[in-house]
Amino acid sequence: MNLPASRSLFLHFAITLIDTAQMRILIVEDEHRMAELLRKGLYEHGYTVMTACDGETGLQMATAHELDSIVLDIGLPKMNGYQLIQALRAGGCRTPVLMLTARDTEDEIIRGLDLGADDYLTKPFSFPELVARLQSITRNHREMGDGRIKAGDLVLDPARRLVTRADESVELTRLEYQLLLCLVRAAGQCVPRQALMECVWGADSTVGPTALDVLVNALRAKLDAPFRKKLIGTVRGSGYFFKRVADAGKAAR
Numbered sequence: 001m002n003l004p005a006s007r008s009l010f011l012h013f014a015i016t017l018i019d020t021a022q023m024r025i026l027i028v029e030d031e032h033r034m035a036e037l038l039r040k041g042l043y044e045h046g047y048t049v050m051t052a053c054d055g056e057t058g059l060q061m062a063t064a065h066e067l068d069s070i071v072l073d074i075g076l077p078k079m080n081g082y083q084l085i086q087a088l089r090a091g092g093c094r095t096p097v098l099m100l101t102a103r104d105t106e107d108e109i110i111r112g113l114d115l116g117a118d119d120y121l122t123k124p125f126s127f128p129e130l131v132a133r134l135q136s137i138t139r140n141h142r143e144m145g146d147g148r149i150k151a152g153d154l155v156l157d158p159a160r161r162l163v164t165r166a167d168e169s170v171e172l173t174r175l176e177y178q179l180l181l182c183l184v185r186a187a188g189q190c191v192p193r194q195a196l197m198e199c200v201w202g203a204d205s206t207v208g209p210t211a212l213d214v215l216v217n218a219l220r221a222k223l224d225a226p227f228r229k230k231l232i233g234t235v236r237g238s239g240y241f242f243k244r245v246a247d248a249g250k251a252a253r
């Protein structure tokens with residue numbers, strides 16, 4: 001993962017607010033008929049749709065535009081879908097990605113999800129299913145109109161510093177709350193340990209690295225322990241991440 005200088009790490013992960021009701025979708029698909037079918041169908045559902053027919057163009061468009069989600073074919077010329085997701089996430093872009101695979105092999109799907117895709121569909125698929133998946137991956141990580149942040153069954157209210165999970169209030173300390181906010185705003189990406197420590201204690205703090213692990217454990221005990229789906233994941237030696245909803249049901253990493 002390419003990371004900017006540590007001082008700006010947290011800004012690098014800051015959430016992009018999109019307050020338009022209209023969803024902007026990028027379709028990256030080299031098969032012209034399929035791309036056109038998707039474009040028309042999504043347009044009729046009220047989406048603003050852009051298309052790219054190779055991986056390089058797709059990456060350029062994905063980084064140049066504010067998008068609500070990306071529909072990404074895996075088999076693409078110039079740069080395949082895996083390479084595109086990898087480049088996107090390495091550059092700090094966390095736009096939800098729904099990948100389309102031609103073969104329903106577990107290895108391909110796991111690889112895509114590991115690289116940062118949010119969900120997948122195997123061709124052929126039904127259009128209503130595509131729309132439902134897109135709505136799910138975008139809705140779950142959109143900031144709500146009143147400023148609250150919703151991520152699956154978790155809701156954060158930054159104005160009042162309140163957290164609920166499955167409609168139950170979760171009482172957090174100031175530091176636990178700050179840690180959670182930092183993770184949720186970068187949902188789906190590993191936030192490096194240094195960035196988390198800066199976010200919680202400030203750039204000039206002298207707290208030791210174990211303080212972060214202690215704080216993560218405390219947060220997990222309140223936020224994850226009572227629930228089957230675990231939301232906070234570990235990347236050993238690197239940092240922690242808040243799981244996107246599509247990943248939260250899978251075994252804890």
Ligand code: CA
Nearest residue numbers: 030073075076
């Ligand atoms: Ca293809």
